[in-house]
Structures are given as C-alpha cells and as structure tokens.
Amino acid sequence: MxxxxxxxxxxxxxxxxxxxxxxxxxxxxxxxxxxxxxxxxxxxxxxxxxxxxxxxxxxxxxxxxxxxxxxxxxxxxxxxxxxxxxxxxxxxxxxxxxxxxxxxxxxxxxxxxxxxxxxxxxxxxxxxxxxxxxxxxxxWPIGIPQMPRWVDQRLKAAGLHADSEAIDILCARTEGNLLAAVQEIEKLKLAAEDNFIDAQLMTAAVMDSARYDIFGLVDKAIYGDSRSAATSLQGLRSEGTEPLTLLWALTREIRSLNNIKEAMDTGESFDAAARKNGVWEKRKPLFKAALKRIKPRQLQDLIRKAALADRVTKGVGTGNVWNILLDLTLGLAGMPVLTAKTQRLEFRS
The missing domain is CATH 3.40.50.300 (P-loop containing nucleotide triphosphate hydrolases)
Incomplete structure (x- = not known):
C-alpha cells in the first residue's frame, strides 16, 4: 500500500x-x-x-x-x-x-x-x-494560508455555512489552534439559527483566544490610534502570540486598503471596492478614514515591509520581526515609519 x-x-x-x-x-x-x-x-x-x-x-x-x-x-x-x-x-x-x-x-x-x-x-x-x-x-501542519480552507471544510462538515469574513475572524481568533477552532465550531452549531454564520455573528459568538485581541489591534491601527495599537501589539507579544499570525492580520488589512485605493483610482466606487475586498459594512468607516490618512506611497512601503517581515520569520531575512511588526502597526495608523518617534517605541529584545 x-x-x-x-x-x-x-x-x-x-x-x-x-x-x-x-x-x-x-x-x-x-x-x-x-x-x-x-x-x-x-x-x-x-x-x-x-x-x-x-x-x-x-x-x-x-x-x-x-x-x-x-x-x-x-x-x-x-x-x-x-x-x-x-x-x-x-x-x-x-x-x-x-x-x-x-x-x-x-x-x-x-x-x-x-x-x-x-x-x-x-x-x-x-x-x-x-x-x-x-x-x-x-x-502536515495547517499553516496560516491553508487555515481558511480547513475551517470552511470543518464548518460544512458540521452542517454550517459561513462567509469569507466570518471564516477569517475564526482563523485569527483561534490563532492557528485547530483544537480551539473545532471547539468554537461546536459552539457555533448552537448559535446559528439558519446554519449560516456571517461576520457579525462570528464576532459575537467566538471567544477571543487572547486578552489582547488581534482584530482589536488591527482596528485601533486603522482608526489611527497608534499608541493603543502599539500597546496591544506589546500585549499580544507578551501573551505568546506567534508573529506570523499578527503579520497575516496586518498584511491582510494593508493589502485590502491598497486594493481599494487602486480600484478607486480607476473609477470604481469605494463601496464596490470595499465589498470586493471583504470589508463588511460596520468597518467601512474605518477604511474610508484610513484611506484619507494614509498616502498610496505609504501603503506600498508597508507592503514591502510586510514582505521583509515574512522573510525574517522564515529565517531568510535579517531584522527584528517584532520591530518590523511595530512599524507595520504604526504605519497602518498613519505614522511614518523609521522616524525618531518610531525608534523610541521599538521593543527591546
């Protein structure tokens, strides 16, 4: 055999x-x-x-x-x-x-x-x-890129259906812990009235796996609250959150902002571009404000910095991944990275 x-x-x-x-x-x-x-x-x-x-x-x-x-x-x-x-x-x-x-x-x-x-x-x-x-x-381990597909399959096996945003929320809040994800799916079977789970229901039903919430960090950054976002990042680090999980969450929002900006530059409406990039209704004001605050060049710089962080986590790049994550967090909040102010906020190894 x-x-x-x-x-x-x-x-x-x-x-x-x-x-x-x-x-x-x-x-x-x-x-x-x-x-x-x-x-x-x-x-x-x-x-x-x-x-x-x-x-x-x-x-x-x-x-x-x-x-x-x-x-x-x-x-x-x-x-x-x-x-x-x-x-x-x-x-x-x-x-x-x-x-x-x-x-x-x-x-x-x-x-x-x-x-x-x-x-x-x-x-x-x-x-x-x-x-x-x-x-x-x-x-084989289920990596961050494969996690959404795995969660979708587990939900369907449990008789549930969820939109992509809801699946992303479950992936982020269980931080790659398959057992935690399965346990949350069991609880969702009781919460879903018509066997369908959207992002709002997922957010309300799924227990945060960390006291400092990854999605809370991202929302603080997009909102422009750089100090609170940096504090959340430090808290997640102290709780043992994997850098790759945080990188996935930050990069996802940075790419979504960049994609929406590029679509709007070609004449597409903000609502249409946001919908294509999985931004649900309650988060649209955050994205709209962030696009006014963050310049296109800054978004491109953040995408390059995210690529550097990915190389560092894989051992093929040089640098302190937590300092790069801080740069990404502050950049998403609209602060220029690698300034004197940023340097003062860097984590100590």
Missing amino acids: AKIRAEQLAAAVKKNLAPVYFITGDEPLIVQECCDTIRQAAREQGFSERELHHTDTHFSWDELYNSANALSLFADKKIIEIRIHNGKPADAGSKAIVEYCSSPNDDTLLLLVSPKIDSRSQKSKWFTAIEKVGATVQV
Whole structure:
C-alpha cells in the first residue's frame, strides 16, 4: 500500500483495512482524528480489544511479539497501538517492526503513532516494511494560508455555512489552534439559527483566544490610534502570540486598503471596492478614514515591509520581526515609519 493523506483516510479504511498503520506528524488534533478513524473502522470489523503501549524507559519491543502472539480472553481480534515518543524505534524497534510486517497476524491490527519523522527515517528498513504491507499517513501542519480552507471544510462538515469574513475572524481568533477552532465550531452549531454564520455573528459568538485581541489591534491601527495599537501589539507579544499570525492580520488589512485605493483610482466606487475586498459594512468607516490618512506611497512601503517581515520569520531575512511588526502597526495608523518617534517605541529584545 502507498502513503495516504489524512483527508483520504476515512474513505481508504472503508474500502480496505490494512494490517499495519503508521501515523506521523506534529498536528495533535489531526493525528488523533486519524487514529480514531482507524479504530472505528477496526471495531466495525470485529477488532473489539485495544492494547496501548508507550515507548518510554519501561517499554520493551518484546511486548509487540508477546501481544501479537497472545490469545485474547475477551475478543477474537485486537488493536495493538504503540506510541513512539521520538519517532525513532531504535534498533530493537526497527527489528521488531520489520519482523512483524514480514508476517502480520490476521487477528491483529498494528497502529504505530509518532511525531514527525525526518527523511532519513522514511528510507529506513522499518518504514519500508510498513509501506509494503500497510499504510503510512503523514500529517502536515495547517499553516496560516491553508487555515481558511480547513475551517470552511470543518464548518460544512458540521452542517454550517459561513462567509469569507466570518471564516477569517475564526482563523485569527483561534490563532492557528485547530483544537480551539473545532471547539468554537461546536459552539457555533448552537448559535446559528439558519446554519449560516456571517461576520457579525462570528464576532459575537467566538471567544477571543487572547486578552489582547488581534482584530482589536488591527482596528485601533486603522482608526489611527497608534499608541493603543502599539500597546496591544506589546500585549499580544507578551501573551505568546506567534508573529506570523499578527503579520497575516496586518498584511491582510494593508493589502485590502491598497486594493481599494487602486480600484478607486480607476473609477470604481469605494463601496464596490470595499465589498470586493471583504470589508463588511460596520468597518467601512474605518477604511474610508484610513484611506484619507494614509498616502498610496505609504501603503506600498508597508507592503514591502510586510514582505521583509515574512522573510525574517522564515529565517531568510535579517531584522527584528517584532520591530518590523511595530512599524507595520504604526504605519497602518498613519505614522511614518523609521522616524525618531518610531525608534523610541521599538521593543527591546
């Protein structure tokens, strides 16, 4: 069998249940859901017993041999689940996995779970042995760009529909935390009267994941309240907010302002341009005031500075990302960046 993507797993196990599965990745929610999917499919096929092992200091890979060969007193079929804590089964584990995969037990399903493994491990004998008789599922993290699509899919799976602005709000307020997003979606099922969620309902229903709200920071900046926006940025930093999340929120508004300005320069009305760029009705006065305050050249400078911040967060640019985020925040508030006043506001590393 070949590699299976997490989103394909449910269909794959219904079609054919493999004797061995290896789930690897650093996204706990998706890893857990993949395991649940396999367990549920196995239970439906008579695997009613489950043994769980962790490869800590007290674990011996002999337990795999013993469990696979032991007769159960309570069930005909069982699941042996082994959590490999560091993704490396070592020599003893590699030997045990290879030997098991050479002749898997029809009455046993082996489920191996580990954090993300490196490319070297994917070329190992034990990994190759699993691929020959079973299936591997590599769980990739959901990044900021993929989060809106993932949230939209989860909402639809819950019987809900939301506009793009509402989805963006949920993404920002859960800050890439998939478990938090799923929990909020469960609450939204109770709040949506007609199964449709707009930005206003989303704002009211979703709990802020931080005391200093990311959207509050952005609105303060667009409003022109540079001091309060800078304070919110410092608060979000102190609460451990990821710089990439803040960069996404600030860049989104900067690009929206620039797109609206360019559309208006070609003769399009503000309302039409704002609607195309996802600016909902209650925020239009903020954007209209910001466009009067911020010059087009400033917007272009902010877009370039946002690109620099993106490179810094990825390790391919130089600079202090928090100082760049401060420049973006103050620039969005209409203050020229890199002035003496800006320098006095810079964060200390």
